[in-house]
Structure formats: structure tokens, C-alpha cells
Amino acid sequence: MGQLDAQCGEDRVAPLRSGADTPEARDTRARIVETAERLFRLYGYQKTTVSDIARELGMSPANVYRFFPSKGAINEEVATSLVHRLLGIARQVAAGPEPATARLVHMVRTVHIQSCALFLDDRKLHDMVAVSMDENWGVVHYYIEAFAAIVADILAAGAATGEFAPDATRFAKPAFGAFAAFFHPQLIEQCLRNREDNDLEQTLQLVVRGLGGDPARIPAG
Template sequence: MSNPERDTRQIIVDTAERFFRDIGYQKTTVADIAKSLRMSPANVYRFFDSKKSINEAVLERYKREQEEAIATIAAEDRSAAERLRDILATSYRLNAARFAGHARMQEMVCAAMEESWDAIIAHIERFDVVLRRVVADGIARGEFRPMEPAHATGCIRTAMIRFMHPLLITQCECIPGPNADEMIAFVLSALEARPQGR
């Protein structure tokens, strides 16, 4: 069943995303978005109290897409190592497709980091919950060596940051180093349970 208010919010977010991608976050105004939709700025402000809140809604869509994808992988009936590998590879693929080489989309992320840090932290925490569950499962199954899952999760995220952070994906491309698949293999090797006596 259609919900007119939700549909209007969605149309505003779709339009804002297009403007952010085409001309950039800083150059986009609420008036631009309203004019494109043939509505008044005041009408846009009925749904979003600021351009910052529109930006948060655009990024929330991206974050939800990523979080749903990794949660689906985490719930699969496969080894923890396979699931962890696919979670990290999927996160990299989604972020690279959305942000790598897209300076205007990176500008939107920069604005969010300055204006909406709490929303960014909340996303990182939800991401960590999924990783921690898979790591803990791998430890319980004997696939991964004994360790504190929360500590391991923080180490994994830090090791993968150049492949996860929307800004670093592009900025680090010219720096020599492993590619995403090589880094994921390194992370999995660090977690792997070692036979007794080694």
C-alpha cells in the first residue's frame, strides 16, 4: 500500500542524490531540489529540516544496502572464513562502486563526517556487530584461533580501512600495497587456527 508521505520523502532523497552526484553536495541547495520537484523549499522542509538531514537520508540508504548485504552473508550456513571473506569483499565492492573515482560523492561523505559523525559511528558499530558474530562463530568452531572477538573485529576493520573508507579507496589507489583480495587473505591467515605444537 502506498504511503504518500514516505513516497514524497523518497522522491526528495532520489532527487538530492542525483544533484549530489551531478554537481556536488556543496553546490546543491534545498531550493535546487525543490525546483526540480516543482515544489516550494518550504514543502521540502516539511520532510527534512535541513540539507544535512537530506544528506543523512541519502547515506542511510547506502549504509542500509551494505548492512543488509553483509547480514545476509553472515547468516549463511558456510564456514566462518568463507563468510568473513565474502563480507569484506562485498563491503569493498559496494563502497568502490559507489565512491571510487566519484569526487562529488566523496564530497557528500566529507560533509557527513563533519556534520553527522554520530550517524557514521552508528553504522560502524552495526558493521562491527556482524563481523564480531562471524568471528565468534569461527572461534567456537575451531576455525579461528582463540582470541577476544571484539578485539579481532577492531583489528580486521583497521586492517581493511583503505578498502572500506569511501575516501581512502580512491586516495590510496596510487600507494603501493596489496589489493583487496590479498589483504583479505592476509586477515584470514592471521585468524586461522594453528595446529598444536606449531
């Protein structure tokens, strides 16, 4: 994944030192990320410095730079952690016992609700994730690929039972693209500002029909 360019005096790139993959190092990295997320939520990404993160952890900024080459790299890791949370929710719903159409619909609705709660209820976190997604295309690429894989699994199950067309899995990424406005932090904000309440439901009907499914199988929202 890419790293953010330097944004301030402290946001510089420093070489990682050896021995950075021990259990102790992984624990320290996790604590840095957890602390950074909390401070980003509290003060905002732009106002939080590596010195602030180090002070909160009781260590020096130089020690933080042993594990992350820049503040941008920490931000990228925080954004990746948030993406993992959303993907975990998506996988849990997708693995449910319902028919494929219902699982697809419930997953999209659930991730949309969770994305709104995560990205829109906390403005500072929204801005932090927006910066990371603008500058770290690795995060965006990973999210698209992982989510499309979850969609593909549901579509494969639906194709096997005759709910979807036999070649439905070919359209996993386009299906994800149709739902992107309801997941991406910046697009969600724009979408909610301009849309009518039934936009998501209309999109679900369009996608299910396009996959060879029956919109009548869509459970009530």
C-alpha cells in the first residue's frame, strides 16, 4: 500500500529498523494504531501529531518511527483496521442461512448502516478516512477486492440454486460498484445529501434483476 507524502515537519519518512516483526513489535504497532485512532477521533487527523501519539503512549516520537515511517502510514493502518471491521460484518451476514438474494440484500443494507454510523456520525473520523482513501489507493483496492469476493461467494451460491444466472459471479465487481455510493465515506455523504429515501432499495432491485434474480425475493427493508 502507498504511504502519504509528508504533510508537516513530523510527517516524514524514516527507515524501519530490524526486528520489527516480533510479537512485542506487533503489540506495540497495535497500541500505536489504537492510540492514533482515538486521538484522530478526538482532535482530528490534521491536528494530531506523531508527538501527540508518542506522548499518549509514554514513548518518544523516535520510537514510534521505528514502527511506522510516517504519520500517513499510521493513518493508512487505522483506515485498514476500519475496513477490516466492515468486511467482518459483511462476511458474518454473507455466511448466514438465508437464500442468496436475502443474504446479498441484508449484507448491503447492514454495511450501509454501519458505514453511515462509522463515517458520518464522527466527522473527524470521516475526514481521516477520506484522506487515507484519497492518498492510499492500496486501502481502496483492498476494500474493493475483498468486498467483491464476498459478493462473488453469494452470487455463486445463488447461481448454484438457480436464484441467479449461471454466470452471475462475473458481475461481482460491477455489483459492488453499484453499491459503492452507499459504502464509501465521501460518496455516502453526497448520496445522503441528495438522494431520496428509496435509492438504496431501487439499486438493490436493479442489481438483483440484472443478475438474473427475482426482485420479489428481496426481503422487506
